[in-house]
Amino acid sequence: MNLLEFQSWCLKLQLSPTSRDVIATIRDSPPSRRVQGRAQNVSGAYPSRKMGLTIQFESHTVELGAIYQMEHDPQVLEYYDQPPPFKISYQNQSGRKITHYHTPDFFVLRCESAGWEEWKTEKELKQLAEKYPSRYQRSSTGEWRCPPGEAYAKALGLKYSVRTDAQLNPILIQNLSFEETTTVLPETGQPIQLPTEFFRRLLSEGIISIPKAEGELPLNQEVCRLMETASPADLVKANQRFHWVQAYLQRQREMYQDVPERTLRDWAKKFRWAEAQYGCGYVGLLPRTAKRGNRTPKAPSASRELLNTFITEYYETPRQAPAISVYRAYQRACEQQEIPNLGRSTFYERLRKRRSYDQTKKRQGAKAAYARQPWVWELAKSTPVHGDRPLAIAHLDHTQLDIELRSQATG
Numbered sequence: 001m002n003l004l005e006f007q008s009w010c011l012k013l014q015l016s017p018t019s020r021d022v023i024a025t026i027r028d029s030p031p032s033r034r035v036q037g038r039a040q041n042v043s044g045a046y047p048s049r050k051m052g053l054t055i056q057f058e059s060h061t062v063e064l065g066a067i068y069q070m071e072h073d074p075q076v077l078e079y080y081d082q083p084p085p086f087k088i089s090y091q092n093q094s095g096r097k098i099t100h101y102h103t104p105d106f107f108v109l110r111c112e113s114a115g116w117e118e119w120k121t122e123k124e125l126k127q128l129a130e131k132y133p134s135r136y137q138r139s140s141t142g143e144w145r146c147p148p149g150e151a152y153a154k155a156l157g158l159k160y161s162v163r164t165d166a167q168l169n170p171i172l173i174q175n176l177s178f179e180e181t182t183t184v185l186p187e188t189g190q191p192i193q194l195p196t197e198f199f200r201r202l203l204s205e206g207i208i209s210i211p212k213a214e215g216e217l218p219l220n221q222e223v224c225r226l227m228e229t230a231s232p233a234d235l236v237k238a239n240q241r242f243h244w245v246q247a248y249l250q251r252q253r254e255m256y257q258d259v260p261e262r263t264l265r266d267w268a269k270k271f272r273w274a275e276a277q278y279g280c281g282y283v284g285l286l287p288r289t290a291k292r293g294n295r296t297p298k299a300p301s302a303s304r305e306l307l308n309t310f311i312t313e314y315y316e317t318p319r320q321a322p323a324i325s326v327y328r329a330y331q332r333a334c335e336q337q338e339i340p341n342l343g344r345s346t347f348y349e350r351l352r353k354r355r356s357y358d359q360t361k362k363r364q365g366a367k368a369a370y371a372r373q374p375w376v377w378e379l380a381k382s383t384p385v386h387g388d389r390p391l392a393i394a395h396l397d398h399t400q401l402d403i404e405l406r407s408q409a410t411g
Contacts, residue, residue, distance in 0.1 A: 025084065031083075035081075043060075049064065050070075056081045059119075061165065067079075069169075071176075072176055081370060083102055087099060087100070088101075091133075092134075104116040104160070116160045118167075120162070122166050134147065143163040149162075248320070259352055299340065306333060318363065357372040357373050
């Protein structure tokens with residue numbers, strides 16, 4: 001917004017002079033801090049066309065998703081990352097008062113409101129709520145709140161919102177990300193626009209149909225050239241390109257629905273259909289030999305539960321106790337409780353069955369357990385996204401080298 005639009009917006013929301021000054025300061029100030037990437041997060045900067053500058057994110061799974069939604073949300077007029085910090089006070093779990101400066105993730109100007117927004121995962125908020133119950137709370141409706149932040153914002157007639165990854169639509173975000181990388185000119189980075197007149201011509205000829213004919217529609221560069229020079233009849237003849245246009249328009253309709261049903265690369269349905277048609281019947285004919293025999297446990301339940309306790313509390317710990325020492329401690333505990341102990345082979349068999357990402361992480365840390373992360377066989381809404389196009393995600397390995405340089409001038 002320019003100055004006149006900003007003043008009109010402030011009058012519409014009936015903001016006080018103090019609130020206007022606070023918002024004006026945020027709009028004119030650079031980010032108060034630089035985001036950092038750590039072992040558990042990926043930071044970066046998003047080139048926002050709406051804002052005309054780059055927006056920082058400290059998490060590519062939560063904050064970047066929030067940026068995509070704000071970038072394409074018509075209700076969001078402006079948004080700023082890492083706004084100036086302000087002081088908050090609250091109590092920790094033991095009741096001790098804590099006071100410090102807090103920097104929210106974003107300050108967002110919407111058509112009908114303005115305020116600070118803090119984005120975190122549901123898992124992280126649950127942990128923080130246990131540690132700082134007076135700072136993060138869950139309302140009766142299931143929404144997360146931050147009373148100290150709300151108190152600061154309320155005094156200024158503004159809002160403070162805690163948002164979570166549960167409020168992000170991963171399919172919509174994936175589609176928006178895909179669309180941004182496929183509908184820009186590689187030379188300038190500017191979005192490709194389909195001429196409005198030609199778009200209306202296609203509608204009048206009955207070649208395409210979507211609910212709204214106003215405005216311009218971005219298209220792939222190749223298709224854009226075709227549509228600027230060809231007639232509708234030529235488009236019908238170019239079947240492959242024409243079908244691509246139809247598919248694109250269908251994507252446009254689905255992309256901006258509240259809950260999109262498909263991703264742009266969702267061909268997994270065909271595989272599932274084939275699996276249902278040809279796989280299940282075959283599997284039903286296979287003999288279940290491994291399930292034959294009497295498989296009722298013979299050892300007392302107390303012995304089994306005690307063994308599980310020793311594995312969990314003595315073996316799967318950062319102390320990295322040797323397996324044999326844990327088993328001997330288990331034997332001594334069985335003797336004290338006068339219950340039979342399970343054999344050593346059973347103990348090692350249990351360890352082998354439990355050897356996984358979680359066990360390695362508990363004993364050796366997240367870095368050592370990275371290679372044991374479970375393989376993702378199917379990309380769905382609940383599974384991690386590894387990219388949906390070539391080079392969507394790239395991993396760079398930086399190696400430090402000892403290099404000595406000799407000056408040509410001085411030697």
